[in-house]
Amino acid sequence: MLLCPLLSWLNDDRPGFSPGRSGLANPGGGYRLSVSHDAAIPFTAIVPAAGLGTRFLPATKTVPKELLPVVDTPGIELVAAEAAAAGAERLVIVTSEGKDGVVAHFVEDLVLEGTLEARGKTAMLAKVRRAPALIKVESVVQAEPLGLGHAIGCVEATLADDEDAVSVLLPDDLVLPTGVLETMSKVRCRLGGTVLCAIEVAPDEISAYGVFDVEPVPDGEWGENSDVLKVKGMVEKPKSADAPSMYAAAGRYVLDRAIFDALRRIERGAGGEVQLTDAIALLIAEGHPVHVVVHRGSRHDLGNPGGYLKAAVDFALDRDDYGPDLRRWLVARLGLTEQ
Template identity: 35%
Template sequence: MKKIRKAVIPVAGLGTRFLPATKSIPKEMLTIVDRPTIQYIVEEVVASGIEEVILITSDGKSAIENHFDYNFELDTILKEKNKDELREELARTSSLIEIVSVRQKKPLGLGHAIWMARNVIGDEPFLVLLGDDLVRSEKPCCRQMLDLYEQVGESIVAIQRVPMEQTCQYGIVEGEALDIERTFKVSRMVEKPAPGTSDSDMAIIGRYLLMPEIFEILGTTTPGHGGEIQLTDALQALSRQRGMYAYEFTGRRYDAGDKLGYLKAIVDVAMSHPTLGEPFRQHLADICPSGCKTHQP
């Protein structure tokens, strides 16, 4: 069984759900308390033991690469002003992990974005994390998946339970529960099923562990709606070819590419922040003394 050393993070999307805020700023660089969203994603990868990140970027995303790079001018200014703590924090960020960038020249879908990493990944299994899917958990979600991989040795998709009326918003997994806790053998995948066409509430989130055969499948996948190469179609084919597992991770997941999900993520992170947490919780209590449902701005 090959060790998983690399993670792909697609960050080429336009972030239209956050316009006008994302007109000139990548959505992945929107701040959650004191760090951009993408840093939380990369830190999860690092905490899981991954050695290299491949960013799938597009035009206008250079701020993401710059964020993880060393800035000599800024470091010099901070040094002159004796801002040692800030220098240490920036040094930590720029040395988190080895990062490679690959440009996706045309917006041809998530499947195509992952396919763009084929030459960097080679013949190795790898992780995929969506750049705006934030998971808060005691053990990193990726680490949970890697631990399961050591038992099953095949592709894994992370899932969460969603209300049945929301299944039409997700890729949905159908499968049989196994003796391994929180684990299912995938029998079928459906992308945003119409109401009544699936009785499963297991929704795929932005964490995948994939075998390298996915690249060959993606390379021959016919573009679907909007001319995009859909990842779910390729995952279904991979599951038939080699088998696939779904894992119901432990933790809280936020879609930080959605306005409400982004706000929820900010509140969660702020409430547990080592220096801001206590005063922020007090602020919430002050403005919502009877519960936030009754609060009026």
């Protein structure tokens, strides 16, 4: 039994919200979002955010890792913007006790807004209002740290009867450019079942990832797009010589609702954890279609300080307000010649 007390903050009033597929942030702030509904995007997007963020201690002693800013925008807001841009209408954040601040980020702060408005800080006011306007947000508390599968299972009781799939976005992963969830949903519309996201990594890095065992999609099912593959299985953190492919899991999922039944039926692993990969393996074994979309963009890992710093630099370089000065400083600091 999955014991997950429900806690909700609802943001129904979303003035100016415009979902779409393009990039996460404009230089200088603001999201570039445009409407696109040519695939059945799951209504509910799940963001597991119950971890303690121990790699970032002592900073995460009081500030949840998901609220650490990538330049000036928390990672959780970037992920929420991606879900909203893909067409999701409801975001369920799975948190743990003491992490109320993650969801509070999406609640209006009328006092702060009033102060900024009175002082004429219009650009700053727009940034503060951005997150509450993105998407309707709720949260579920994961009472025990029992793994990713358990966290996702906590959301089942909040779904409507007619929701046949959910999307999952791991907040540690920034997958750029955005739009892969829409592609994954198109694949699900045509091929059914569950669709996962992969990135191609170098052999000397593959042992850090969950790796897909794949084969081509049968002729006629998905044209000639070699970036859509059928999944035969998954291997967690294999040695390079043992890896079935160089395609690694990238933190984006479109999961058929059958995943919740599979999560209940699998055996728990070390520490009693419920592993999502085990549930997906069960679906494959029972003949459910599972496919992967290979994303040919980039990925930033916000789950460790090194990856977080790279993401911050990458985002800052793309900003008109920070990019030019940062680029000049980096060139001088590294003793390079500016191109």
